Amino acid sequence: MDRPMITHRSSEYKQLHADIEEKLHKALGTDNDIFMVAGSATVLLEGAARNGIREHSLGLTSGSFGDRSIEVATTNGRKVDVVRVPMGKAVKPADIEGKVGKDIEAVHWVSNESSTGVYCDNAALAEEVRSQNPDAS
Missing domain, CATH: 3.40.640.10 (Type I PLP-dependent aspartate aminotransferase-like (Major domain))
Known part of the structure; x- marks a missing residue:
């Protein structure tokens, strides 16, 4: 919360999403698609x-x-x-x-x-x- 929020359509978010997805692939040990959902x-x-x-x-x-x-x-x-x-x-x-x-x-x-x-x-x-x-x- 030390910087302005980014929107889900911004280039900053696209990069953040890609970085998280890359880490999830490594953490989960998969090359399959990963579907991230911001919800329950x-x-x-x-x-x-x-x-x-x-x-x-x-x-x-x-x-x-x-x-x-x-x-x-x-x-x-x-x-x-x-x-x-x-x-x-x-x-x-x-x-x-x-x-x-x-x-x-x-x-x-x-x-x-x-x-x-x-x-x-x-x-x-x-x-x-x-x-x-x-x-x-």
Whole structure:
């Protein structure tokens, strides 16, 4: 706060953003794209619901943040079928057997449910989704 604020469209900000992105690539050990958002996780959930689901999705939940993902999608007018497992338990591929029909455009879940400390096996869940509907994202 010892100098004037810069705007997000200024050349100074563009340089700052590039510098931060370069450091994040090193810190995260990736060459993949990095998407920085100045907002809460709900901003990303809403963006995903509005842009990744036209009509119908399958929401998987095992805690508060999975519930929030489903709430955000339904609040944005999307139909969401829900698979709920007990809090403190991970969603498993067996939990979604036969639930990813051709009308399901996307399946969403929380990888690391911080409300309970449970981690879901993303690779196994994604493999199960693709085996039922390769067009679902």
